[in-house]
Amino acid sequence: MQLARQRLTSLKGVGDKQAEKLARLGLHVVQDLLFHLPLRYQDKTRLHAIAQLLPGQEAQIEGEIVSQHLTQSRNSSLLVSVCDPEGQRLTLRFFHFGFRQAQQFKRGARIRAFGEVRSGPKGLEMVHPVYQLFSEDKRPPLDTTLTPVYPSTEGLGQASLLKLIRQAMALLQQYPLPEGLPQAFLSTWQIPPINQALTTLHQPQPDDDLAALKRFAHPAQKRLILEELLTHQLSMQWLRQQEQTRRAPAIGPSRLVNTLVASLPFALTGAQNRVWEAISQDLQRPHPMQRLVQGDVGSGKTIIAAMAAIQAAEAGLQVAVMAPTEILAEQHRNHFAEWLEPLGIELAWLNGRLKAGEKRDQLARIENGDARIVVGTHALFQQEVTFARLGLVIIDEQHRFGVHQRLALHDKGHQKAGEEDTHPHQLIMTATPIPRTLAMSAYGDLDLSVIDELPPGRQPIDTAVLNQSKREEVMAHLVAQCQQGVQAYWVCPLIEESDQLDAQAAEVTAEQFRQQWPDLRLGLIHGRLKGDDKARIMADFQAHALDLLVATTVIEVGVNVPNASLMIIENAERLGLAQLHQLRGRVGRGAKKSHCVLLYKPPLSETGKARLNIMRETNDGFKIAEEDLKLRGPGEILGTRQTGGLQFRIADLERDQAWLNQAREAAVQLLAQAPDQAEVLHQRWLGEKMGYQHA
Structure with missing residues (x-):
């Protein structure tokens, strides 16, 4: 049996409605449940003395109920006072309760409660704790292991997830997963095999290092963190390799670029010259350029984009310049017209508000090749837009476009003419500084350039x-x-x-x-x-x-x-x-x-x-980006919540950045030496075939 193919509806308690809820968490097959990893753990293996508790701490206490009463206010609550063996008291507060529940809390009864400790009006409280009532002669045993807490969704609580994951773990004992990493990696990194790591994380035993688990520093967590980072790097390496096998028009140096630079009322900064040199060299190669240019606000990215456009246009190719908003697209059009029209390079303009006649005219100029530079919004990748010979795609603020939108524009430049099969070069720009660690992880398939110098005369704000x-x-x-x-x-x-x-x-x-x-x-x-x-x-x-x-x-x-x-x-x-x-x-x-x-x-x-x-x-955008990474996390910074990008299950780019280089180097090695294992990892974490064997 392959757990990667066994549907969740084969498990006890999973009907169509439950399957829909699980699908909201990205859970479709049994293997998905195994990799639905705990966010954190609750420690119900021991009891805490009330005197030692601190606000904000999660803890488990035990004691005798000494009183219970309802508060007389608009939103009444049930207060249960508990006294532990040392004579210290704590209040359990319930805002939502029924009559029968309230009757359970009889004076003199024994209770065990787990929850977050808070400061209340009359001392420490727990609000809506998990609790057990018991008699002195039937004291329940303490848990022998940490209780995992899983990511959940509306209508799917922790109890339901725990039951399902226990079923998945039972199946794992019968049908172990194939090992996705070479033995040499396990030895070098000192990490356990995959099945052992999953068992530890879902069912940690008393002799496991519970403190390390809480810090995400346990070898079992390291195993899965490295595997997830490695899988992400594999997909980046594979994309890069695929691009290197494709053909692109080799675009020679441009005389008109020198004419433009000489006519500018300002001199390019050293950083602009350095980035331009890299772009110009990329364009001269017979493989598609895939370059991301980062530059803080006002660093002068637009003129670099215009220079790249001129080099392509002078070679007889067309250039698509796409911006996420009409305001920005129109601004690009104005800049490009100012710089390029004196050089005899014609522009076309496409957005969602052109009148029918204007749109027909623009589409015809693009299709017959009269317009060398085409500036627009997402209107550029609509089906009716046909390019004569698209050689360069420039995308501004690319994280605002979905992956599919970017690929649609890229595919418009895929030319088949006789024996020629070419793809356009791509230049991607962003004024959103991305910390280097994050950029290498999120855009590992791209070459990265940074314009890290503002034009002279700019004063800090x-x-x-x-x-x-x-x-x-x-x-x-x-x-x-x-x-x-x-x-x-x-x-x-x-x-x-x-x-x-x-x-x-x-x-x-x-x-x-x-x-x-x-x-x-x-x-x-x-x-x-x-x-x-x-x-x-x-x-x-x-x-x-x-x-x-x-x-x-x-x-x-x-x-x-x-x-x-x-x-x-x-x-x-x-x-x-x-x-x-x-x-x-x-x-x-x-x-x-x-x-x-x-x-x-x-x-x-x-x-x-x-x-x-x-x-x-x-005012330093890169410093701000580093702080943003600490405050918000990588998914928010990259805009990937919407675009299907970095959604790590256990890895955390800030916490785990020390392991990124190892993961990157291992990805290169695995792709070269064991493409079948690379495929296993990709299906495990990303759930789709990539064809690593043919890379």
């Missing part, structure tokens, strides 16, 4: 953090600045007022400015505006026909107005570090000294305080 109570003063200060020629942004998290969120809305804020300062030239922009209206307001702001732009976070990425030097972000505690950094990066793009004010509504959580302090202390 001064950032202040103020209580929302200062809002009126900040508004008045902003207006005074605008009257002296400054342009400003005022960012609100919501478009209109919401009962759920106590946040100032953009529409309300705009109206407040209009009523108090009717002479202020103000524009309002948010995601619900039609594209034409957005474009008109942005153009007015760029032309300094407006002093103030009140906006939602729609302006987060790419908006470039060099004269704007003041940014107010309201309800800043609601936004993540990466988003705050991107928004702040809309100012500080010209010669003027720029300022950013973060308004927050108290009380602030510890995480909220940490975020705002980091923003006040540094």
Whole structure:
């Protein structure tokens, strides 16, 4: 029997409805249950004295019930007072209870309770603990091992998961899994075989190192962490190998790139020159370039993208430039037109709001090859768009696109002409700095370049953090600045007022400015505006026909107005570090000294305080990204919650980064020497065939 194929409906207690709930957790076959690993463990193997307990601690106590009563308030609760053998007392609090349950707690009865200890009005409490009532002569035995706590979903509690996993473990004893790692790896890393590791993690024994399990430092956990990291690296290595077997048009050096650089009113930084050299060399090779360019806000990625586009266009190829929002796509179009049209390179423009006639005209120019550069949003990868000879794909802020969207655009450049079978080069850009550890793990199939130098003359942005109570003063200060020629942004998290969120809305804020300062030239922009209206307001702001732009976070990425030097972000505690950094990066793009004010509504959580302090202390996007990784974890930073990327089951990129290099080196070795074992690992962790044997 193969546990990788046995459906969960073959287990006792799993019908169609239960199977649907399990599927929400990504559990479809018995093997999935085995790799549904505990988040943490509860220690019910021993009893704690009440005198030794601390708030926030999970503990198990035992004692005698001395009283129980109901509180007389709007939301009544049941309070059960327990006294341990040392005479110390603790209260068990129940908000949800029935009459029969309340009657169970008789004075003098013995009780054992497990839960999180909290400070209550009259001493320590446990809220809704797990408990057992018993008589003195029938005292239940203590657990002999830790109790695993699993990731769960609505309608599927821990008890149900425990029963199912016990069934899966019984099957594992009968039908062990094949070993996915060579013996040499097990010996070098000092880790156990796969079946032993799974048994330890789901059913840890009394002689296992319980403290190490809690710290995720046990050899059984190390086995699975390394295996998961290794499997992820295998898929990255395989993708890289596949790309190296594909053909791409070899694009020679460009004379027009030198013409453009000579005409620019600024000199490229050393970092820009270094990154450009790598890109130009990639384009000259007969295999598809797969390069990710990271650069902090304002570091000058767009001009590098334009230079790559020129090199491809001069060779007779087409270039697709895709951006995630219409505002950013339109900005790219304007920059590319300014730089490329004087060189005789024609542009086409595609977005979701072109009129039918305009769209037909643009599609025809793309299909017959007249337009060498095509700029647009996700409209670029729609089926009706046909390229004459797509040689380069440039994707900005790529983590905002799903994997399938990116592949659809890549596939449009797949040319078959006689014996020729080519794929386009890909240049991916992001202004969201990603810590190097995370970038190597998430984008191991890509070559990485970093523009780590800002253009000369850029001044750091001064950032202040103020209580929302200062809002009126900040508004008045902003207006005074605008009257002296400054342009400003005022960012609100919501478009209109919401009962759920106590946040100032953009529409309300705009109206407040209009009523108090009717002479202020103000524009309002948010995601619900039609594209034409957005474009008109942005153009007015760029032309300094407006002093103030009140906006939602729609302006987060790419908006470039060099004269704007003041940014107010309201309800800043609601936004993540990466988003705050991107928004702040809309100012500080010209010669003027720029300022950013973060308004927050108290009380602030510890995480909220940490975020705002980091923003006040540094303008360095990479430092901010490192702190963001600590606060939020890798999935949030990469945007992979939506795009099906890094969803590790046991590995943690921050905690386990010391093992990443080992996993990367092992992946290269395994792919070369044991592709069958690589396939076993891939199916085990990712549930699909990759064809490693043919890599």
